[in-house]
Amino acid sequence: MASDREAETRSLTFAVFSADPIEGLAYRPHPKSPLKALQFYPTGRSPEYQLQGSARLILCDVATGSPRADVEIPPDLRRALLIVGPKSGKNSSRRLPVTLLDDARSAWSAGELKIINLSGLSLTGSAGPQSVALEPAATANLRVSGPANIKLRTEFSGRSYLACSETVSLKENERGLMILFPPYYPGSLEVQSRMLTDQ
Numbered sequence: 001m002a003s004d005r006e007a008e009t010r011s012l013t014f015a016v017f018s019a020d021p022i023e024g025l026a027y028r029p030h031p032k033s034p035l036k037a038l039q040f041y042p043t044g045r046s047p048e049y050q051l052q053g054s055a056r057l058i059l060c061d062v063a064t065g066s067p068r069a070d071v072e073i074p075p076d077l078r079r080a081l082l083i084v085g086p087k088s089g090k091n092s093s094r095r096l097p098v099t100l101l102d103d104a105r106s107a108w109s110a111g112e113l114k115i116i117n118l119s120g121l122s123l124t125g126s127a128g129p130q131s132v133a134l135e136p137a138a139t140a141n142l143r144v145s146g147p148a149n150i151k152l153r154t155e156f157s158g159r160s161y162l163a164c165s166e167t168v169s170l171k172e173n174e175r176g177l178m179i180l181f182p183p184y185y186p187g188s189l190e191v192q193s194r195m196l197t198d199q
């Protein structure tokens with residue numbers, strides 16, 4: 001007899017993004033369907049994909065079918081963005097970390113900037129006139145009008161260091177997502193940022 005979790009079904013529209021080049025990743029649109037390859041773009045979100053009839057989204061190696069990531073879909077989630085990676089520097093595992101974001105227009109709308117902190121650092125600072133405090137894996141939604149200067153700092157050994165300095169500008173019909181990734185160089189406190197916009 002199937003467990004309650006296995007018996008649950010979902011209907012999900014999703015896109016994927018990764019800061020690093022990823023090839024050969026796929027998923028099953030339906031539990032009984034063949035694998036469908038996922039396409040990653042270097043500077044934007046992917047085309048939209050559909051998941052039907054499953055409460056879990058399993059990302060697989062397209063050649064072998066081996067699972068690379070396993071994401072549980074919340075019951076009320078209908079649209080999502082999957083941020084794949086980054087892997088930790090010395091992690092040789094083929095398993096990929098995945099962050100699942102609610103991508104519904106009600107989650108953040110035109111004129112709003114969502115910042116998600118995947119850097120592993122605690123960050124505080126400002127976005128224009130607004131104060132921002134982001135623990136690791138936390139998000140913040142900010143209303144942006146005209147160019148907004150994003151300045152975020154982190155503390156190390158009792159001192160404050162500038163970790164991110166960016167200027168963001170959104171059109172009236174655009175919403176933005178700023179993803180903060182770990183520093184590129186080990187020991188650095190300057191986080192990497194990627195900015196995605198859509199209408």
